[in-house]
Every structure is written in C-alpha cells, then in structure tokens.
Amino acid sequence: MARLFEKTVPAPPNEYVRVECESLKSFVSAVLSAFKVSEEHSRIVADVLVTADLMGIESHGVQRLKRYTMGIQVGSVNPHACLKVVKKSASTALVDGGSGLGQVTAYNAMEIAIRKAEEVGVSVVGVRNSHHFGIAGYYALQAVKHGMIGMVMTNSEALVAYTHTVGRSVGTNPIAVSFPTKNPPPVLFDAATSVIPIGKVEVYAKENKKIPLGWAISPEGKLLDDPKEVLTRKGAILPLGGFGEDFGGHKGAGLALVVDLLCGVLTGANYGKNVKHTTDKERANVGHFMLAIDIAKLTPMEDFLERIEEYKGYVKGLTKASEEAEVWIPGEKAWLTMETRKRIGIPIHKNILKELKEESEKAGVEFNIKVLKETA
C-alpha cells in the first residue's frame, strides 16, 4: 500500500476534522443547487473545489464556497449562465462566460478545446466574462484524460506589484501545463507567476509568524516581514524572482503580463486592476486561456509515453542536495496528497466546517458532510 503523504499538514491538528470526500462533494453541490445553479453545473464546481482540497491546495478548496454563493447573492455571478461562442475557426474559439461561475465556464471551454484538438491537432479557446475559476490545474488535467497536453492560464484580481512599481497592479496570474504519462501521476505544473499565493500570507498571519523578506512589499516599496501589514495595508506580493531585476523579478512580472495579455487583452476580458472580485457588485470579467495539443498528431502516443517515463526517471535519479531532500516531479506532491486524502479524509478546519454549516442553513440544505475523525 502506498505511503501516506500530505503536501500540507493540518496545524495545529486539534483544530481540524477529517471528512469523507464524496460526502463533501455532494454537500457543496447541494448548496450550489439551492442557489439556482443547475445540478450539472453544481457538480462541476463541487468537483473543482473538493479536488483542490484533495490536492492540498486548501486556499482554493471548499473554504471558498461562501465566496461563490455570495457572488450569486450580490448578483455578480449569474447562476444560470451558459457559455456562448462569440467567434470560432477550425482550431480556435472565443467564448463568453456570461458572468457565470468560473469553474463551469472553464470546464466547458476546455471541453471545446479538446474537441477541436481532436479534429485538427491543436486548439486555443479564449474566454471572457468569466469569474475566478479555482485551480488552473483542474482544467489542464481534462486534456490529459484525452491523451493531450493541456495549458491553462487565467488572470485574477490585482495583488502583485509589477517590477519597479508599488501597489497591486497585476494578478497572481497562474499557468498550468499538464502531460499524460504511462504511469500515474500525470505531470502537472500549476503555479502562480508570483513568489507565493496570497493564501500563504494569510496562513502566516493566522499563525503569527513573520514572512521571509522577499515575498511582499509595502505601498512605499519597503520589503515586509509582517504578514498582517501585507494584508491590512494593501501591501503587494512580489513577482516570481522577487524585488527588482537582480534575481529575475522582471521575468515573473513579464510572465504575469503575458498571462494578462492572453487572458484579458486577447479575449476582451478585464486586466490588471480592472479584474474584479467575485463578490464585487460589478461583474468580474475574468479572462482565461485554454490550449490543447493532441500528442498523437505529433508523435505515436506509445513513444511519447515511453519517453516521458524515461524523463521522470531521469529527474528522480538526479543527485539530491542532501540526505533528507526529496526530488519532486511537478504535480507529484498534489497527487500523493489526493491519494492519501481519498483514504483518510480531507482535513477541514473547524472554523471552515462551521462556515459550511452556516451555508447549509442559509441554503436550506441538510448538513450531511461525513466527519471521519478529529485529526489530533
């Protein structure tokens, strides 16, 4: 039996319970349905959120449910929205999400990309008028199920200071790229183009810990080590590569800009500071970029699968920096965490569980998440 591994460990453990994954999914889906989201669409959103929790990306998991139901309540998120194809060619489409749930829009946009790539080899679907869609990697993995390479980007609310500027001007604009493999896990690169996601600063604030200098700057451009100052004084996260250009900060900022151009400017969605939060009154108009490449159109699939296994072996066989070091393939930690949590349950902070209970009451839905045990 595979070893138990979790990318993120519940700390302190006595503040968490473990819940059964399928019951969590059904619950989230039921809450969304109560907010007039169709059953099919509710199931998609629930699967994206719970997959994030399974993968150890709790910041993007069910703790965000409230954000989406609030978005529906304030009228920013349209629960009935259906994707509309604005323009298409043999290998491209521009789609409008109708300000619906980002997960539903992104899922369906990637399905279009997959069908087009099946026909012609490679495809791009640009998405405008969407919302925050959770983890980018989820949609990249859709392509993997069809023997394809998936590439997914989204722009997002401005939190990052562009190089040589202060203040929040660009999103953490993540890039996800996934590749099928012969043996699981598939390769899944999924990363914000900033040094860290904002969720990490929130965790440090909660735990009263200082953040390393080089993660964030004050509105005056001073490096910050107090996470609360980052959050309350509207500090900005630094791009991957950090402050200035000495360690490549302009590369991280440049990648964030490229994502904004592909997701916002190409599609006609918002960009930079114009991208709104899910719960703002004004529609968020988030943009996404989806790319699918049908591997078999370029090279026999079995050859590709042999080569990628060889590559994984190559990386795993590199000389470790220390005795205790572990060498990871992108996506491997998330995958092991998912396998572990399917067996022993998803750790949910008691405060989040309470919030979910409140959601169930608001929605008039039975609170039937199956708690397996306290983690402590």
Place this chain on the structure above:
Amino acid sequence: MARLFEKTVPAPPNEYVRVECESLKSFVSAVLSAFKVSEEHSRIVADVLVTADLMGIESHGVQRLKRYTMGIQVGSVNPHACLKVVKKSASTALVDGGSGLGQVTAYNAMEIAIRKAEEVGVSVVGVRNSHHFGIAGYYALQAVKHGMIGMVMTNSEALVAYTHTVGRSVGTNPIAVSFPTKNPPPVLFDAATSVIPIGKVEVYAKENKKIPLGWAISPEGKLLDDPKEVLTRKGAILPLGGFGEDFGGHKGAGLALVVDLLCGVLTGANYGKNVKHTTDKERANVGHFMLAIDIAKLTPMEDFLERIEEYKGYVKGLTKASEEAEVWIPGEKAWLTMETRKRIGIPIHKNILKELKEESEKAGVEFNIKVLKETA
C-alpha cells in the same frame, strides 16, 4: 529624435569599437557561406546573430559565430541540412532539423507554424534534431509580422540545478512570447527559466566581481559568490525563484521541465544532460517548440491593437517604486537598444573583433566589417 538607450553599456568603453550593423551582417553571412552553408541559410543565421547584438543580448550575438563554424568543422552541424517534415496534421507538424544550424531550422519551422495558423487559427510545430538557435525572441517576432502571437521554447545544454538537487541537470530553457502592437515596439517576453543566463556569470568573472548569493550553487549545494568557482568547478545556475522552494525555485525548475517536455520529450529530441553542445562530436539533438496564434481568428485585429495599446499605457502609468525607477514593457529595452545601435553602431569587444578577423582568415573571406569608431 528618439533618445539613445542601450540595455547593456560597453564597459570598459576603451575595450570596444562600434561597427556598422549591415556590414557586420554581410560579413557573418560570408563566413558561413565559406563553410558551405547556402547563401539563403547564411543570411538567416547572420540576421539572428546580429539582431541579438542589436538588442543588447551580446552573449547570443556574433561572438558565437565561432561556435557554429566549429560545429560545422567537427561534423556535428550539417551545413547542408534541410528541414524534413516527419508528421503533420492541419494545425501541427513534427519536423527534423537534420542536425543543421539551429537558426535555419527554427526560422523555417516558425514559417510552417505561421502558414498553418493562417489556415486554421493556431498551430504547433515541434522540432527535433536541431542545434542551439540563439535568441528565442527572434522566431517569436516572425509571428508578429503576420499579426500573430508567437510562442517559442527551446531546451539547451544542462546548466541549471533542478530543485533539491545539485549539479547541472536541465538547460536554461528559455520561453519567448510576442504580441503585435499598434505602435512599436511589439511586446516581446524572452527569458531563460533560470535566475540568470550563464553569460552573466562569465561577465562577472571577467570583471573580477562577486556574484550575488542566490544565482548559483557548488557541486555540493553551497551558494556561491565567486563566478570563477561556478565556471571552473561546474557549479550550477539556480532556477528562477532560486534555491529550494521558499521563493518559488520549484516554479522556475518546473517551467524548465515543462520546456524540456515540450521541446525534448514531445518531439523525440534530447533532454536534460543529453542535450549536447554545438561543438561536441555527437549531434546535439536540441528540440524546439513553436506556437502561432492568428489573432484575427479570435477577435477583430483593430480591437486587439486598441486593447494592447491601452494595456501598455496601463503598465507605463503604474506608480514607480522610486523617482529614478523606470517601468518597462517586456521587449522595450531590447527594442530601444536596437534603434540606438542601428544609428550609432554595435559595440564589439576588441577581442571579439580579433576573433572575427581570425574567422575571416580561416574562411578566406575579406574582413570588411565597417568600424565606426572607438566607443571611448
């Protein structure tokens, strides 16, 4: 008249001369032709090399000419090679470079990508059996001339330590993405997925300066500040994001891995340590990945051009970190440097000029580079 700006300033100035750009191009082309490269192909290579010098990326400029002529002499580079399409679909092609000059192979591969994108909207061309191709941005800009977004990647000789490992295991594997604009310059992101390129370490070594801790590690995994130790003891460059995972080093390493999978594993080219140097006896078998997106297939071109100008204005208008700070759009510095050097000449180090003279003698070609003046 536009102000004079150079991304890299000749230092110390008295070691440099300025040469006229077209005469440099003709000279490089003539030398390559003497090595049995066709006139058409020689002109492509010369243009790629001189464009790098014009853009202030001297590490990839004419100082590399010797590397390519040596590659031909040792038999690794085939001067007569023609690109062969191995497999194709409506929007994809896998091509074999026949171990020819990387510049020629990449140029022609991108031309195929552009034609396919013109027909169907988006295209991918995978390239195997190529060589070092110089600056990735050159090929991305080919797409821009056709109103397209270009994305270009290449793997390269191993110089970077993958996260949690020591030694040189992956290339600096650059990514270039370019976008047309209404007003020049086009947006051109072009960056190695490592903190810095190896050329920067060489410059610090030459100038007897210490490098910042966080650029490179020793074979034992110690951070290095002596550039000579990096070069002579086979130290490794760190991925963008630096050492370990605290500042996102795993993201830079993950991007390098994604580039290796797209360029090496997808195409059947070499990857990791297997990628050979241009002058090694064994064929390098470098792999490239080319993507072109025909913007007009997704959105009216004039709308896109309006939006991207707005975006440039947005970035340029952000609050500067200090009075002296300048905010740059990716590609802007290189473009201004190019405009400047077309007017006042390209600075060439006297040692490089001497090397070029030696090349002319070896090739039996007239040494007719037009020197404009000493830079001091």
